[in-house]
Amino acid sequence: GDSVTQMEGPVTLSEEAFLTINCTYTATGYPSLFWYVQYPGEGLQLLLKATKADDKGSNKGFEATYRKETTSFHLEKGSVQVSDSAVYFCALQAYSGAGSYQLTFGKGTKLSVIP
Amino acid sequence: NAGVMQNPRHLVRRRGQEARLRCSPMKGHSHVYWYRQLPEEGLKFMVYLQKENIIDESGMPKERFSAEFPKEGPSILRIQQVVRGDSAAYFCASSRQGGSSGANVLTFGAGSRLTVL
Numbered sequence: 001g002d003s004v005t006q007m008e009g010p011v012t013l014s015e016e017a018f019l020t021i022n023c024t025y026t027a028t029g030y031p032s033l034f035w036y037v038q039y040p041g042e043g044l045q046l047l048l049k050a051t052k053a054d055d056k057g058s059n060k061g062f063e064a065t066y067r068k069e070t071t072s073f074h075l076e077k078g079s080v081q082v083s084d085s086a087v088y089f090c091a092l093q094a095y096s097g098a099g100s101y102q103l104t105f106g107k108g109t110k111l112s113v114i115p
Numbered sequence: 116n117a118g119v120m121q122n123p124r125h126l127v128r129r130r131g132q133e134a135r136l137r138c139s140p141m142k143g144h145s146h147v148y149w150y151r152q153l154p155e156e157g158l159k160f161m162v163y164l165q166k167e168n169i170i171d172e173s174g175m176p177k178e179r180f181s182a183e184f185p186k187e188g189p190s191i192l193r194i195q196q197v198v199r200g201d202s203a204a205y206f207c208a209s210s211r212q213g214g215s216s217g218a219n220v221l222t223f224g225a226g227s228r229l230t231v232l
Contacts, residue, residue, distance in 0.1 A: 042225050043225040044206070044223040045223070046220055089158070091157075097173065100163050100170055100171040100213070102148070103150075103158070
């Protein structure tokens with residue numbers, strides 16, 4: 001079945017450091033790819049998405065490129081801030097086989113940014 | 116815009132009791148999804164509903180779990196005769212478009228955390 005693997009956390013960075021969170025996927029078709037972010041005590045929020053190969057999703061300084069050849073969708077940010085501290089989830093959306101498209105999530109990567 | 120509202124945020128039940136989790140979708144959204152997050156795991160799809168209809172329940176356990184989204188009121192995820200393995204965070208999401216699209220964007224609630232003693 002479809003699956004998403006993302007790097008283990010927690011990740012601790014100093015403010016203004018460069019961030020990479022690796023994400024690879026396995027899917028039979030051509031899924032859409034997403035990054036969601038969960039701040040403490042809140043629900044998951046869509047951070048960015050890409051719907052086809054070589055698309056680059058970007059938002060709030062974060063970006064990720066849909067790489068079909070390596071089945072990857074790594075999240076990057078050039079300079080993190082304390083306010084970026086959260087749990088980041090990589091996800092793919094593909095046909096469930098029962099009438100709809102649904103999300104498959106990775107386990108999440110907790111990021112802590114220290115001043 | 117109140118977003119997706121879930122309640123209760125925390126629920127404690129003893130083995131054998133029933134758990135009911137409620138979800139009110141965002142205003143204007145008529146599609147509701149339930150996901151479960153077990154400890155140290157990613158979110159897993161459970162069920163997708165529209166008003167008065169279950170569209171896709173391929174992720175629901177075969178026994179003890181049921182979901183509904185009535186014409187009026189919130190969607191409810193019901194777990195009968197809970198066991199310790201049901202302890203998890205249950206997330207509800209909603210969307211304006213349906214799950215027939217491969218790029219459908221979901222808005223998630225903050226989750227309901229069920230603890231079974």
